[in-house]
Amino acid sequence: MEGHGEATALVRAIEAAFGNLSVPGDDNLVLNDSGSHLECNQVKAKFRGRHWRSLSLSDLTGEADSLAFFTPEAFRFFLPAFVRASVLDYDRSDLIPMVVVGALMRPTDPCLASYHEARIATLTGKQKRVLRQFLSFLRERHAGHFTPGELDLAQESLAV
Numbered sequence: 001m002e003g004h005g006e007a008t009a010l011v012r013a014i015e016a017a018f019g020n021l022s023v024p025g026d027d028n029l030v031l032n033d034s035g036s037h038l039e040c041n042q043v044k045a046k047f048r049g050r051h052w053r054s055l056s057l058s059d060l061t062g063e064a065d066s067l068a069f070f071t072p073e074a075f076r077f078f079l080p081a082f083v084r085a086s087v088l089d090y091d092r093s094d095l096i097p098m099v100v101v102g103a104l105m106r107p108t109d110p111c112l113a114s115y116h117e118a119r120i121a122t123l124t125g126k127q128k129r130v131l132r133q134f135l136s137f138l139r140e141r142h143a144g145h146f147t148p149g150e151l152d153l154a155q156e157s158l159a160v
Contacts (some may be wrong), residue, residue: 007087009139010130014111015053016122017130018080023051029074043069050080057092060085064099072115075103076122090142097138101146104131104154120157128158 026048027033030040041067052061060082066084067075079100086097107116123131135155143151 006137010087011084012134013086013130013133014080015126017124018052018076019024021048023078024071024074024077028071030069031071032069036046039065040069047074048079052078055081056083057085057089060096061094061135064094064096067099067103072118074124075119076127079103079131083131087137089136097142098146100134101138101150102152104135106153106157116157125157132158 026044029046029047030037032040033042033044034152043063047066054079057157064082067079082096082100083094085093086100091099107113120128132155135151135158138146139151
């Protein structure tokens with residue numbers, strides 16, 4: 001069960017790197033807090049007052065797109081829940097791993113570059129290292145589920 005031990009160690013590293021974060025305030029969860037943006041309203045309702053450690057795979061199923069609507073601080077706070085779900089139950093995590101990898105990659109659209117950089121800038125060196133370990137984990141076990149070079153591009157965006 002070498003693979004199981006590696007997954008357990010990675011989950012412990014995720015919890016150590018992200019465990020001390022405070023829950024973002026309700027007014028700092030989504031990019032558009034005006035009340036007029038449907039997706040932001042739904043994401044806020046789903047994640048308001050929740051701690052990432054309390055979110056199970058069933059809580060996250062169908063919610064991977066939420067990552068696109070989080071503020072940079074909320075992105076950093078909730079990202080480990082999505083990463084942990086991908087590690088612990090990849091086969092049932094649906095699109096979560098693909099969306100996480102996409103969220104970590106530099107966007108090709110220059111209009112999205114500043115938002116991406118703001119999200120990555122919230123991550124500490126330790127958090128970036130754990131995310132690179134996660135990408136290596138995906139490469140070792142599930143590389144065929146990603147387009148060639150995709151995992152490398154995500155890893156490059158996390159250079160310390």
